[in-house]
Amino acid sequence: MANYKPLIPTLVIYTILIAIxxxxxxxxxxxxxxxxxxxxxxxxxxxxGFTGYVNFGYVALLGVGAYGMGVALKYYTYLGVGAIVxxxxxxVFFALxxxxxxxxxxxxxxxxxxxxxxxxxxxxLKHLIEGARIWGGxxxxxxxxxxxxxxxxEFANYLSTFVADVFLIAIVVIxxxxxxxxxxxxxxxxxxxxxxxxxxxxxxxxxxxxYKLIAFIISSVIAALIGASAWTxxxxxxxxxxxxxxxxxxxxxxxxxxxxAGTLLGPLIGGIIYxxxxxxxxxxxxxxxxxxxxxxLIVIVVLFPEGIIGYVKKKLRYTSVFEYVM
Amino acid sequence: xxxxxxxxxxxxxxxLVAVDHVDLEVERGEALGIVxxxxxxxxxxxxxxxxVYIPDEGKIYFEGxxxxxxxxxxxxxxxxxxxxxxxxxxxxxxxxxxVAIGAMFGRAKAGVEEAMExxxxxxxxxxxxxxxxxEARLLTPLEKKLMELARALxxxxxxxxxxxxxxxxxxxxxxxxxxxxxxVKEEExxxxxxxxxxxxxxxxxxxERVIVMHQGKKLIEGETRxxxxxxxxxxxxxxxxxx
Numbered sequence: 001m002a003n004y005k006p007l008i009p010t011l012v013i014y015t016i017l018i019a020i021x022x023x024x025x026x027x028x029x030x031x032x033x034x035x036x037x038x039x040x041x042x043x044x045x046x047x048x049g050f051t052g053y054v055n056f057g058y059v060a061l062l063g064v065g066a067y068g069m070g071v072a073l074k075y076y077t078y079l080g081v082g083a084i085v086x087x088x089x090x091x092v093f094f095a096l097x098x099x100x101x102x103x104x105x106x107x108x109x110x111x112x113x114x115x116x117x118x119x120x121x122x123x124x125l126k127h128l129i130e131g132a133r134i135w136g137g138x139x140x141x142x143x144x145x146x147x148x149x150x151x152x153x154e155f156a157n158y159l160s161t162f163v164a165d166v167f168l169i170a171i172v173v174i175x176x177x178x179x180x181x182x183x184x185x186x187x188x189x190x191x192x193x194x195x196x197x198x199x200x201x202x203x204x205x206x207x208x209x210x211y212k213l214i215a216f217i218i219s220s221v222i223a224a225l226i227g228a229s230a231w232t233x234x235x236x237x238x239x240x241x242x243x244x245x246x247x248x249x250x251x252x253x254x255x256x257x258x259x260x261a262g263t264l265l266g267p268l269i270g271g272i273i274y275x276x277x278x279x280x281x282x283x284x285x286x287x288x289x290x291x292x293x294x295x296x297l298i299v300i301v302v303l304f305p306e307g308i309i310g311y312v313k314k315k316l317r318y319t320s321v322f323e324y325v326m
Numbered sequence: 327x328x329x330x331x332x333x334x335x336x337x338x339x340x341x342l343v344a345v346d347h348v349d350l351e352v353e354r355g356e357a358l359g360i361v362x363x364x365x366x367x368x369x370x371x372x373x374x375x376x377x378v379y380i381p382d383e384g385k386i387y388f389e390g391x392x393x394x395x396x397x398x399x400x401x402x403x404x405x406x407x408x409x410x411x412x413x414x415x416x417x418x419x420x421x422x423x424x425v426a427i428g429a430m431f432g433r434a435k436a437g438v439e440e441a442m443e444x445x446x447x448x449x450x451x452x453x454x455x456x457x458x459x460x461e462a463r464l465l466t467p468l469e470k471k472l473m474e475l476a477r478a479l480x481x482x483x484x485x486x487x488x489x490x491x492x493x494x495x496x497x498x499x500x501x502x503x504x505x506x507x508x509x510v511k512e513e514e515x516x517x518x519x520x521x522x523x524x525x526x527x528x529x530x531x532x533x534e535r536v537i538v539m540h541q542g543k544k545l546i547e548g549e550t551r552x553x554x555x556x557x558x559x560x561x562x563x564x565x566x567x568x569x
Contacts, residue, residue: 186438
């Protein structure tokens with residue numbers, strides 16, 4: 001019963017967003033800002049949405065991805081453009097290392113215990129890097145000068161303004177495709193079963209730890225790539241206090257819950273709503289955006305406990321457009 | 327041929343010995359009934375066989391292989407399936423998806439498309455085909471039980487453990503379900519162990535052999551009618567004559 005039709009509205013929304021950015025003057029940066037939130041929502045959704053487990057250490061995966069790219073560009077600049085490739089490899093490698101270490105141990109724990117176990121990961125890594133003065137310690141890695149020297153200011157500029165954005169767009173599209181692939185395959189059904197009732201899933205032959213770990217690793221690798229592109233490449237610096245800021249974890253959780261956990265369109269819609277609200281509130285009411293955003297989100301979550309897409313799906317059941325919503 | 331063998335299996339919860347040195351053998355394709363009053367250790371016994379608990383003492387063999395320490399999901403792959411006393415559907419999934427998950431991960435290990443076909447077959451068999459696109463949490467308790475039966479059968483088990491499947495059903499449904507289980511058991515050569523607390527009448531129609539559990543121990547074992555009329559069994563259920 002493979003159903004890839006929901007990919008159509010997904011790709012249409014991506015296209016509209018990018019078209020707005022490309023065609024409306026001054027809209028490129030706001031669109032990229034929104035796409036960043038879509039991306040962190042989609043990556044977290046693959047774990048949180050599909051397993052029901054909350055990963056409070058989520059931002060640490062963006063962080064190690066940012067460091068992977070940062071280290072490659074800072075210390076292996078002589079590789080030329082190859083340093084970017086190395087950065088991608090390092091980001092993925094760090095994410096694999098961290099997710100295997102954390103997931104292999106903590107995913108044997110249930111629900112809330114897993115969440116508690118992951119809280120320490122982020123803070124621990126940040127203090128390790130700062131305290132042990134790894135990769136510049138609390139001073140971070142500053143790449144703007146290095147990149148200018150190595151690639152010339154024009155190409156360095158091109159990297160941070162164009163390549164970084166295209167990279168992020170690619171991640172968003174690919175994570176959407178990964179999501180629908182999971183939903184349509186055995187892994188998706190295994191995750192659905194364990195999210196609903198882990199014990200029943202076990203006696204039905206599902207190796208729950210294995211499937212949780214798979215979802216965790218996929219989510220982590222995508223998160224690391226977001227860190228590598230939207231942070232390191234785009235900003236051209238990596239500061240531990242920025243890339244391990246727990247606020248991003250909370251924002252990603254909000255996006256997933258708001259849009260609809262475990263759905264394809266959920267984190268996309270959630271990310272757009274959250275990103276747009278945050279962007280415009282910070283323009284209209286700078287400094288007060290959280291004061292407005294928080295109650296607004298509470299209202300939405302109360303009205304749509306299953307997220308916006310969960311609600312829409314329920315309303316559209318037994319209609320012809322149902323198969324396009326997932 | 328012996329399919330499942332328990333040797334001196336014991337499970338304690340603190341000071342309570344829920345299952346106390348139980349020996350048990352289930353033949354391939356056999357219909358076995360386990361009866362016993364509330365708290366006699368029946369459900370714990372099922373949990374030990376299906377791998378929810380690991381026994382404190384004793385050994386469990388399935389097709390001659392020691393499965394005592396095997397995790398639940400590997401036992402399911404070997405061919406052990408069960409239903410739950412209180413049904414545990416995957417609530418947000420449809421009936422069809424629920425049953426298909428059984429076919430995907432049990433012994434059948436089917437791909438998604440094939441699993442959906444297997445699911446349809448068993449949903450039809452238990453008679454809830456018209457509910458196949460409904461979310462499982464919206465079913466009535468009886469429908470949930472039938473769905474769990476279909477889900478367990480879709481796993482293509484060699485051993486099917488039914489936990490109070492018939493409890494709460496009306497006599498007409500009981501007759502239909504017993505007939506259905508009998509037929510599937512013959513067709514697919516499944517050993518069916520059915521556990522009941524009070525439906526003695528149903529068990530006589532179904533089981534070839536019965537084991538009576540009492541306070542975690544095997545009280546008596548043998549041919550169904552003989553066992554159920556045994557004075558010890560009557561005593562367990564009704565108490566001793568005091569005057």
